[in-house]
Amino acid sequence: MPELPEVEVVRRGLAAHIVGKKITAVRVNHPRAVRRHEEGPADLTARLLDNVVTGTGRRGKYLWLTLGSGDALVVHLGMSGQMLLGPVTKTEHLRVATLLDDGTAMSFVDQRTFGGWMLADLVTVDGTEVPVPVAHVARDPLDPLFDDAAVVKVLRRKHSEIKRQLLDQTVVSGIGNIYADESLWRAKVNGARIAESLTKPTLSAILGHAADVMRDALGQGGTSFDSLYVNVNGESGYFDRSLDAYGREGEPCKRCGAIMQRDKFMNRSSYYCPKCQPRPRR
DNA sequence: CCCCTCTCCTGATCGC
DNA sequence: TGCGATCAGGAGAGGG
Known part of the structure; x- marks a missing residue:
C-alpha cells in the first residue's frame, strides 16, 4: 500500500531512468485508470504522444512527470498502482502502456484501480510549483519547507x-x-x-x-x-x-x-x- | 465551515 | 467444492 516512502522510491526510479526520454506510443487499456483526466482517454493519449519527460515531482502520495509541453502527468498509485519500466510479463492488470524513444516500456499496472493518470497544468502555491490537482494537498513531513x-x-x-x-x-x-x-x-x-x-x-x-x-x-x-x-x-x-x-x-x-x-x-x-x-x- | 460516512474496485481468505 | 461475506484502504463526494 503505497504511502509517501513507496511513492518516493518510485519517483526516484523514474527520475533516474526516463528524464529526457520521449514518449513514442501510448495505449489506455482501462478507461477507469484515466477517469480523473476529464478530457478523456483519447485526449490524454494524444497529448502524451511525442512529449519529452523533463523532470519529476512528488508531494505526499502524488507523483508527477513534467513534460516538454508544460503539462504535468499526475500519477496516483491509489491502493495497488505500480509504475513499471521494462517488459510487463503479467498483463492482467496493465491499465496504461507507453513506449519511450529508447525502447523502454513504461507501464501503469493497478489491480484495484483506485489509482490513475491525468494531465494537468502547473500552478505555484506558497512558492512551490505543483500540478493543479495537487494544489490542495499539504506539504509532507519530508518536504524541506514543511512547517x-x-x-x-x-x-x-x-x-x-x-x-x-x-x-x-x-x-x-x-x-x-x-x-x-x-x-x-x-x-x-x-x-x-x-x-x-x-x-x-x-x-x-x-x-x-x-x-x-x-x-x-x-x-x-x-x-x-x-x-x-x-x-x-x-x-x-x-x-x-x-x-x-x-x-x-x-x-x-x-x-x-x-x-x-x-x-x-x-x-x-x-x-x-x-x-x-x-x-x-x- | 467543520466533521464524518459512504463509495469506488479486485482478489485473497474465511466460514458454512 | 462452491459460494457469499469480509477485508484491505486513498480520497473525493455528499450529508448533517
Missing part, C-alpha cells in the same frame, strides 16, 4: 481524532494507515485521542516520528506486504520486516511486552499497544 509549528497549530484546533487528522492530506500529506499507526506507536499516543486535547510538544513529537519512520522506510526501499507495491523495477520493499505496530495484533509490544491490539475505527484497522497507548475514555 511543523504551523501544522501543530492546525491540529490544536481540531475537534477530531488525531489519527483521522494524520490521514487528512490537507493537514499533512504522505501519511497513510500504516505510517499513522507507526508514528502514533512511537509517540505513545492512541489514535482515538482528540487532536485538540494533545499538547503542542506531543503533536510536534507525532509529526517528528512520522518524518522519522518515513525516512527509515525510504532508506529500506518502502513497505510491502502482498507484492501489490513494487518499485519501478518490480522489486518489493523491505520495511515491513521492521514495523513496530501495523499488523502486529496479538504480538508483544516491542517496547513494553503488552499484547498489541487491533481496533476498528474509520472503517479501518488500527494497531496499538494498550499499555503504551491507552485508549481515551469515551
Whole structure:
C-alpha cells in the first residue's frame, strides 16, 4: 500500500531512468485508470504522444512527470498502482502502456484501480510549483519547507481524532494507515485521542516520528506486504520486516511486552499497544 | 465551515 | 467444492 516512502522510491526510479526520454506510443487499456483526466482517454493519449519527460515531482502520495509541453502527468498509485519500466510479463492488470524513444516500456499496472493518470497544468502555491490537482494537498513531513509549528497549530484546533487528522492530506500529506499507526506507536499516543486535547510538544513529537519512520522506510526501499507495491523495477520493499505496530495484533509490544491490539475505527484497522497507548475514555 | 460516512474496485481468505 | 461475506484502504463526494 503505497504511502509517501513507496511513492518516493518510485519517483526516484523514474527520475533516474526516463528524464529526457520521449514518449513514442501510448495505449489506455482501462478507461477507469484515466477517469480523473476529464478530457478523456483519447485526449490524454494524444497529448502524451511525442512529449519529452523533463523532470519529476512528488508531494505526499502524488507523483508527477513534467513534460516538454508544460503539462504535468499526475500519477496516483491509489491502493495497488505500480509504475513499471521494462517488459510487463503479467498483463492482467496493465491499465496504461507507453513506449519511450529508447525502447523502454513504461507501464501503469493497478489491480484495484483506485489509482490513475491525468494531465494537468502547473500552478505555484506558497512558492512551490505543483500540478493543479495537487494544489490542495499539504506539504509532507519530508518536504524541506514543511512547517511543523504551523501544522501543530492546525491540529490544536481540531475537534477530531488525531489519527483521522494524520490521514487528512490537507493537514499533512504522505501519511497513510500504516505510517499513522507507526508514528502514533512511537509517540505513545492512541489514535482515538482528540487532536485538540494533545499538547503542542506531543503533536510536534507525532509529526517528528512520522518524518522519522518515513525516512527509515525510504532508506529500506518502502513497505510491502502482498507484492501489490513494487518499485519501478518490480522489486518489493523491505520495511515491513521492521514495523513496530501495523499488523502486529496479538504480538508483544516491542517496547513494553503488552499484547498489541487491533481496533476498528474509520472503517479501518488500527494497531496499538494498550499499555503504551491507552485508549481515551469515551 | 467543520466533521464524518459512504463509495469506488479486485482478489485473497474465511466460514458454512 | 462452491459460494457469499469480509477485508484491505486513498480520497473525493455528499450529508448533517
